[in-house]
Amino acid sequence: MEALELKAEARQTTGKGLGQLRRQGLVPAVVYGKGVEADPIQIEAKVLRKVLAQAGTHQLIALQIGSKKPRMTLARDIQIDAIKRSVLHVDFYAVNMREKVTAQVPLVFVGVSPAVKDLNGILVHGLSEVEIECLPADLISAIEVNIEGLTELDSMLTVADLVVPNSIAILSDPESMVAKVEPPRLEEALEEEAPVGAEPEVLTGAKEKKEEGEE
Numbered sequence: 001m002e003a004l005e006l007k008a009e010a011r012q013t014t015g016k017g018l019g020q021l022r023r024q025g026l027v028p029a030v031v032y033g034k035g036v037e038a039d040p041i042q043i044e045a046k047v048l049r050k051v052l053a054q055a056g057t058h059q060l061i062a063l064q065i066g067s068k069k070p071r072m073t074l075a076r077d078i079q080i081d082a083i084k085r086s087v088l089h090v091d092f093y094a095v096n097m098r099e100k101v102t103a104q105v106p107l108v109f110v111g112v113s114p115a116v117k118d119l120n121g122i123l124v125h126g127l128s129e130v131e132i133e134c135l136p137a138d139l140i141s142a143i144e145v146n147i148e149g150l151t152e153l154d155s156m157l158t159v160a161d162l163v164v165p166n167s168i169a170i171l172s173d174p175e176s177m178v179a180k181v182e183p184p185r186l187e188e189a190l191e192e193e194a195p196v197g198a199e200p201e202v203l204t205g206a207k208e209k210k211e212e213g214e215e
Helices: 017-021 044-054
Strands: 005-010 028-031 034-045 061-065 070-079 085-096 101-110 124-126 129-134 143-146 156-159 177-182 201-203
Touching: 005 044, 005 177, 017 028, 034 044, 034 085, 044 070, 061 156
Parallel strands: 005 061, 028 085, 101 143
Antiparallel strands: 005 034, 028 034, 061 070, 070 085, 070 201, 101 129, 124 177, 156 177
């Protein structure tokens, strides 16, 4: 999967000054990695949103800070304003292309289940993404889940049924449900509660931790 390009600048602003930085259309971020001192940066908000929309936390980003040579990174903790949905802060993990990384990869459902089409079954989705481990160059944008094999009511697909290249290991529980066809019901009461409050939402992409970080 080809890396996306993203330009950034070194950042001196910290603490209470970050609010002013955001009002100027910039997003504070930090780059970290194994044996690498955390490097504070700032990125144009519009450009960052576009790149993150494509990359998520599972696609390589060639991050260029000023005139320095681009670093291969993965977006990790992405803080999102709960009300405005704007990006508040991003952690970028500088990868070693020779060392395996972990990433959360979305599942994409394809095909039509005969149990749904012909038997009026109800398709219930389980996981929407799974955790994988591989070399950075072997990262994939998504895993396809073909539901055409769900031919009977109560038939189910689990993580163990997912098909990925041999270079990729799936770390999620193999028994976790991905999709299932339930028998038709006369009544369904599905209630979804919207989150209360304005705490930032954090999208986390992996297990690596910063050796030195900041807010």
